[in-house]
Amino acid sequence: MYEAAINHITSRASVSTPQVLEDLAEIFPWSDNFAVGIEVIDNQHKRLVQLINLLASHLAYQSDIDTLNHIFDELANYASYHFESEERIWQEHLAATELNRNHIHEHCEFSNHIRGLHQEIANQSIDSIVEKTLSYLTQWLAFHILESDMRMAKLCQRLINGEPLDQARLQAEEEMKGAVGVLVKTILTMYDSLTTRTLQLMREMIARQKSEARLRLAADVINHTLEAICITDAQGRIMEINPAFSYATGFAEDEVCGRALQDLESDPGIQESDAQARWNTVRQRGHWSGSIWYRNKDGSNREQWVTLSAIRNEEDQISHFAAIFSNVGDLISDQQELKRIAHHDSLTGLPNRILLDDRLELALAHAERNPHMLAICYIDLDGFKPVNDRYGHDVGDQLLQQLALRLKQVVRGEDTVARVGGDEFVLLLTRLQSSAELPPLLQRLLQQITAPMELAGQSISISASIGVVLYPQHGQDKLSLLKRADEAMYQVKAKGKSDFCILD
Known part of the structure; x- marks a missing residue:
């Protein structure tokens, strides 16, 4: 459905990476034949194989260079950690042997080669080195486990069992002869071929999945949009x-x-x-x-x-x-609703700090042109946190909603009641004739706030500390006025709360 439109839309669509990397076939499948018999080493070998498979998946998927660098770093770092762990085990039993020295040398060569491959990824196109990178990683690790690590593990196990070094070496070499050597060569050939075939299959599968994902995304967009x-x-x-x-x-x-x-x-x-x-x-x-x-x-x-x-x-x-x-009608109503959400507190429906700032700027500009007094009242509830802790946040939310209604009942319609924090409110009172109007109003506010509320079958009471400043006496701009109102509120807190303070 919608094939023509979908092709047009998806030609420029940015599709998020699907979970394809988890579903890709492993380029280096682990089997119990790789177990050397020492649990800590076997577990670390498995992790190295996982990192190689992850790197192969991201290379095939053509992930960005930062992702590839991150995986390369993790592979190099984990290899170093594994080598240190492994060498401690060999050092304990084979410290003075040439076998141990050769083993350490192999580790160093691997680390140097990995760093070189890393630099190639940074400086060349990814496709040009994919097969060379994975061929080296799979061949080296398969040979290292089946040949070098397996020999060291067999020798260590015999030394741990009490055999003399010379006898243990001979027995270990005997076990490594014959079928094991043939198995090593066969596995190396198999993995070399498997690397190329699997990568090609990965690329084809990923290309198909990307195309299908883009078509599904475009169809979902069309089918689920409200337009x-x-x-x-x-x-x-x-x-x-x-x-x-x-x-x-x-x-x-x-x-x-x-x-x-x-x-x-x-x-x-x-x-x-x-x-x-x-x-x-x-x-x-x-x-x-x-x-x-x-x-x-x-x-x-x-x-x-x-x-x-x-x-x-x-x-x-x-x-x-x-x-x-x-x-068109829906667009207008949607725009109005978005504007309302952006400027009002979602819990109480009161203006938020953004709308308060706008109204305060307008009120200050109007008061400057038509000289009259403004008052800003900063209200901080006393004891709200204990109510939340004792009765739960649902009851606390109900208390704030009731309190918002009470505050609006005290002030005039042209005034503003805003919620600016969890339990903080600001009142903007305009067109005051004198400061004498304030004390009776503030007393009514405190009476409304402290009057008990019936919530969740409980009678709950709180109080508030109110700091008040006047324009133009206490400041000329909104920031200084709000700051000084906040300071006046804290003066009330310091004196025992449940009161108001009009700044001198």
């Missing part, structure tokens, strides 16, 4: 619609498919020449946007903001059109 969408053929006849189109217009898919999109228009003022000019614009420029009236199935008319887009095929010929509809 009505329809796809037409090159002549403007409707071919496909999404669920939102049916919801908005009332038409089922089989009721509109095959009809010209233009037939659904309902504006009598639109001339045929105007409609043709619109479609000509889409064909020439690729897009057109504007307001069009459409008739719904129930006969009602709705004004829609429509975006028409031309979709071109591989020959650069227009094969389809996509139309996206947005209800």
Whole structure:
């Protein structure tokens, strides 16, 4: 469904990486044949194999260079950690042997080679070194485990069992002869071939999965968006619609498919020449946007903001059109709702700090042009935290909601009550004639705040500390006024709370 539109959309879509890396075939499959019989070493070998497989997956998936660098660093660091752990075990039993010295030398060569490969990834294209990198890693680790580590482990086990060094060495060498040597060569050949084949399969599988994921994403976007969408053929006849189109217009898919999109228009003022000019614009420029009236199935008319887009095929010929509809009325109401959410506290519905700042700036500008007094009251509740701790946050939220209603009942409609913190409120009182109006108002505020509230079957009481400053006496800008109101509030806290302080 929507194949033409989907191909157009996904040609520029950025698709997040799917969980494909977890599902890829392992380029170095672990088996019990690699176990040397020393648990700590076997576990570390398994982790090295996992890191090689992870690196192979990311190389095949063409991950970004930072991701590859991170995996390379982890592989190099873990290899160093493993070598140190392994060498401590060999050192305990084989410190003075040439076998141990050769083993340490192999570790050093591996670390140097890994650093060289890392630099190649940073300086060359990834594809040019993929096979060389993974061929070296798989061959080296397989040979190192089956040949070197296996021999060292067998020798150590015999020494631990009490055999003399010479006898233990001979017995270990005997065990490593014959079938084991053939097995090593076979495995090396197998992994070398497996590396190339698996990488190619990985790339093909990933390419297919990426394409499928982009198609699914585009289809999901069209099917789940709230905007009505329809796809037409090159002549403007409707071919496909999404669920939102049916919801908005009332038409089922089989009721509109095959009809010209233009037939659904309902504006009598639109001339045929105007409609043709619109479609000509889409064909020439690729897009057109504007307001069009459409008739719904129930006969009602709705004004829609429509975006028409031309979709071109591989020959650069227009094969389809996509139309996206947005209800103008819904857009306005949605915009108003977003504005309300951005400027109001979600719990109490009171103005938040953003809206308080706007109103304070306007009030200060108005007071400067028309000299009159403003008051800012900073309210901090006393004992709110113990209420939350004792009765729970749901009860605390209910208390704040009731308190917001009480504060609004005390002040005038032109004043502002804002919530600026968890238990902090600010009152902006405008058009005051004198400071003498404040004490009675503040007393009523305290009475409303301290009056018991019936919440969750409990009678709960709190109090508040209120700091008050006046404009222009105590400051000329909003920041200094709010800061000084906060200072006045803390003076009340210091004197015992449940009171107000008008700054001198």
